Amino acid sequence: MTDATATGGLSPPRRKLVELGQWGLIYRRFRKHKLAYWSGFIVLAIYAVALFAEFVAPYSSDRYNPRYIYSPPQMLKMFGRDQNGDLALLYVNGYKVELDPVALQRRFVIDESRVYPVGFFVKGEPYHLFGLIPAERHLIGPVDPDAPMYLWGTDRLGRDLLSRTIHGTRISMSIGLVGVTISLVLGILLGGISGYYGGWADQAVQRTIDFLKSIPTIPLWMGLAAAIPDRMDPLLVYFWITVILSLIGWTDLARVVRGRFLSLKTEDFVMAARLDGCSRQRVIWHHMVPSFTSHIVASVTLAIPAMILAETSLSFLGIGLKPPVVSWGVLLKDAQSLLALTQAPWLFLPGIPVVVAVLALNFLGDGIRDAADPYS
Amino acid sequence: MAEAIGSAAGAQSLLELRDVAKVFAPRTTFFGRGKSRPVRAVDGVSFDIRAGETLGVVGESGCGKSTVTRCILGIHEVSSGTIRYRDRDGRMIDLTALSEHERLAYCTDLRIVFQDPQASLNPRLPVIDIVGEVLKVNHLLPRSEIEGRVRELLQRVGLRPEYARRYPHAFSGGERQRVGIARALATNPRLVILDEAVSALDVSVRAQTLNLLKDLQQEFGLTYLFVSHDLSVIEYICDRVVVMYVGQIVEIANAADLFARPMHPYTEALLSALPVPDPAFKRRGRRIHLPGEVADPANRPAGCSFHPRCRFATERCKAETPALRSVAGRTVACHHAEDLALQGVNMGSSPEVQHA
């Protein structure tokens, strides 16, 4: 019985490994995937920003100051002396107005002689955290609440672009989550029915998916989004946009789930569970679904960035979300004009979080997908 | 007819198959014009499994061996025929007449060990859940006692009881198959179906596993239905053997008789492909080359299905299907069984060889 005792005397670390279950093994492999691992932290950080937007942002999303229209981004500098000669650990310079001799236009330039100290956890505009807890501290902001601090510059109404981008995180990132949740429910339900029962139910679901997939996405989205009445409540618009986005999203997920059900149905261990006398429910939920939850997690993670991009594109085109709602797409819409390109290129800055979020989610999803099959 | 032939006098039968057929409907394509024909995977199969014996089922790939076992286990519904099981009170129950729900009462009596030890164990569950599942869902033991029972079973199949918390990936192929055996034995079954249960294992591990199966059979008074395409394994473990060809039985015999003197040309051909265990003893005949392909169960040749490949085929064989019948105390389906003098093999273990 050499065979039976071959793995008998294991050292403790090896022993732990053999008693690792599915998620344990996936996590081990995921850890080795450095890019995905760190992307995971970035994604978490972005969602944390979305959750605590009021605290993270220096200002509210609609605070404006007509004195600082289209002011350029300031640099955050260290060790300066303010007007009173006191040392400021962190500070920003103020602005001065300059007449462009060629274009004969007024514009703001940085005035190195003015120093506004900047601090962490400073008192600023009061807000309600999660809409409930009253607070007035901000992660970062000017020590004097009325001093101008526009790290990413301002827009045509003199609103702080950084604050607006941070507030936009909430809508942009959550639209992906909500949309994916809707896709997930539809995808698992319909894909599961399709794969487990087969027959005409399968045919019906498959043909529906084929149909939905045959429609070019962009015109479909544009058509549906354009059908949303202009005067509709922004919250309802948000809801309908997610529904429209998930209308396409569920099909891929349904395919994944169906394929998994089909291949698992004839798998010996599923057969063994049936022969053990397990009910249909137990076979599905206890024996089949756990072997592809990791694949679903991966698909979902990969579906979120597509949703985020879709929302951004629709809003950018002006047929998605509209002001006063703040999302990355809505902010980028402001950068459409020629003026932005030449006079206020910082209006493109909200594109950075879009790229970062989409890349991080993609890397994360790839990592989970690769780690999902510990036996490959 | 089948009654008389399938069941030999003597030991009580545990399971009786009568004219069991399984036809797989052709796949319909979306455009509804699939040209495929129904597959008669199992076609009129009758045999008995006697209490306490090991009955072998042998035949080339695709001849319907697994389909028979699946019909017995209720994975497939039979197309026709009956499968009667003698329950613990001695009543004969027709399993094919039971609803899915009623069958559950017998799922603990009839158990299976699968071919692929890797695929048959859920990689997401620890051994204790794999082996204990049947005890749990059928409420055979209180939850608190399941772990103890699983540890006991593991020990019995030659694994350490501490392995109960491990996942299948931590075991070797042979060990995994032992886990599969432990799962089958968990319910104190009466019939264990071993569908190619050792085919996926290395040769050395295979021998150990076969010995373990023999020990367990003795200890628990098990009855085995042992499916294999490997005749040397069949010879080693089986008391009687059923030889199948394209969904039909061509010969049933005691293992010793079958190997010493096959009655059906197909059996002879199978035997001739066996490696001779001891090169000092030369095979009595040459290896018989089987021309052509295994017949397609969807398109069976008329008459004797074996005729396109049979070196004794006559006109009668092409026209008339041979029935399974008694010939000189043996059971065979061949028109010319009486007249053929077919070659058997001497296996190393037979006394005749040792005294030669």
Ligand SMILES: Nc1ncnc2c1ncn2[C@@H]1O[C@H](COP(=O)(O)OP(=O)(O)OP(=O)(O)O)[C@@H](O)[C@H]1O
């Ligand atoms: N679910 C199914 N649907 C359609 N045809 C099937 C199905 N299962 C088996 N068959 C067909 O039935 C025939 C017998 O298959 P079966 O699996 O019983 O053969 P087998 O003797 O076990 O072969 P092997 O030695 O390869 O395991 C084959 O032709 C196979 O293609």
Ligand code: SF4
């Ligand atoms: S019946 Fe004819 S063809 Fe069939 S096995 Fe016998 S001799 Fe060969």
Ligand SMILES: [Mg+2]
């Ligand atoms: Mg088989």
